[in-house]
Amino acid sequence: MSKKEYFIEEESLGVKKVSRRDMLKTAGVGGVGILIGASGIGSMLSITEGKASSAKDVVSFYGKHQSGITTKPQNHVYFAALDVTTSRKNDLITLFKEWTHASALMSEGKPIGELTSNEFLPPKDTGEAEGLSASNLTITFGVGPSLFVKDNQDRFGLKLKQPKELVDLPAFSLDALEEEWTGGDLCIQACADDMQVAFHAVRNLIRIARGKAVLRWAQPGFQRTKQADAKEGTPRNLFGFKDGTVNPDVKSEKQMNEHVWVQPGDGPNWLQNGSYLVVRRIQMFIEVWDRTNLKEQENTFGRYRDTGAPFGQKNEFDKLDIHHKQPNGEDTIPVDSHVRLSHGDGSQQILRRGYSYSNGMDLKTGSFDAGLLFLSFQRSPSKQFIPIQKRLSSMDKLNEYISHRGSALFACLPGTKNGGFIGETLFT
């Protein structure tokens, strides 16, 4: 292991740099020093254990809102949609209590259970995150329309609590939805700066759910890592363009209340301080895109690929000027460009938190199966996502290069305090 790697690890553990430097000094430089340092790190690890909440890369699980929504996007996502198999409401309550407990522990970088002394039992925690930092893990839970009513059945006596907004999204033009990537009674969005940490979280939560809920579909996703992009600019999607430039400001409580968090009077009280999550699994035909000339690519987005600036402007965050005309009288930003249609009149804003995905090869075509796991949070799908997507699906030039293969809508529950559980407002 190189020295550089050590420093990264050390920082993520929240270990004071001074002691580390002192140790290196004492130990000397070079291979031997590093070896001695290695055992030193081990002992520091045990000292810092139990104090994980003060570490830099821990996002608190508890709070008024669930984490993983306004949290700065981590490097990776593991998203899972589940079908509930139990028919008892009490099982659901038990499940969410156990999930809350386990999620709070994992968010602190801790295993979900003590090691048992009985070797005839499997370990409680699956173990692959042993010794890893919390990596800013967030776990966000949501409930889908089918949890309330499925096949006309009021499955858990929750029908009266179903928000008007929580219904299947309408069919949009050009939708090519596949059952295997669509819907779900529940969802888990686990985001972390380490894929193994994110996967560990979902794996253990699914294990806890055995007998009560099963996986319906799952999709991991990635962004450029923060290590790779020291400036932490807007990430680029697999078409090479910056994606996520126009997002409401997560640091502004006012904007979040206006665009993301469900407010009093919006619907049933149980969802207050929660949010709606739209998931779209969008396949991107990257081979086709790659043989499209730059001019055409930029016309498709209405932005310059290099800077990310909208047409007619210089910088990425410059304001979109949809009235700007070319000398020949044509719109500078084409009417069918992605940026223009997304923008509309500017009144609808959604908090996008998407990730790219690549699932190996599309067996039918031999092309990459790659694309965008679109994730957006909003206060009202009918007033925000749906009108935007209607515009996009009807005439977005980008539609030539993409296909919506999966879709789901979830109500992300409000947060909870230590001692409470996610879903408490809905189930009790």
Place this chain on the structure above:
Amino acid sequence: MKLLKVTGSLLLSSSLLFGCANSDENSAKETVKETKNIKSDSLSGVTDEYRKYAIGEIEEFVKATEAFTTAVKNGDVDNAKALYATSRVHYERAEPIAEVFGDLDPKIDAREGDVPEAEWGGYHRIEKGLWVENTTTGYEQYAEQLMKDVNLLRAKVDTVEVTPDLLITGAVDLLNEVSTSKVTGEEDRYSHTDLFDFAANVEGADKIFQLLNPALKEKNKDLSTEIQTRFDEVFSLLNKHKIDGGYKIYTDLSEAEVKELSQAIDALAEPLSQIGIVTEAL
């Protein structure tokens, strides 16, 4: 006569279990490991009982294999096909014990590709002849050898020491067998009679659970109830696929039905994997 013997032994095993729980309390300060040994000893009634069950199944397996191999040697393709799946269930039920003999298991039960072609014999080799070539011709030698191996298995089984560990591990292993090879339809890839093996594995696991259940109830009644519920669910799913006293062929199941079975096994195996708590002091 056999039945009476079983009852007596069951009673004996429960009294041993309960009797021991008290002595554990008295020596509460003993280390975990010691406690475990004491407790393991107290499960000996259960292990004896399981031994009888497994040997019983192997004896049935000997008889069934006799009929099957005879049909093969007599060139009776239809009869051999009819006997194939039902013979194997006895072996699949007793798999935790049968598999102890690492040399015999592949001879009896190896699938194509598990062993070098030249060494491949046993049930699945004959299965291929019956279903792919629709013949027994050329397979008489395999039938002959299979019978020898099964007889040897019967003789060796008497020497197996059945430990609580073997039961605890075996119950989950049986379901893992289902998850990794039956669910995928790879076990009986020519006859597609996988559901017979599937059900037999579950029955074998259920037997172990039933034997350990009195002790488990003492430890954790909720866990006992949950495992029972999950077994019921798996059996009711399997019942849906029963036909003419046997099971549908695996290729007749829809993808959704296969997934449903697979997830039901996961839902059962997870709580069943906690059954090791019977080794702990009360």
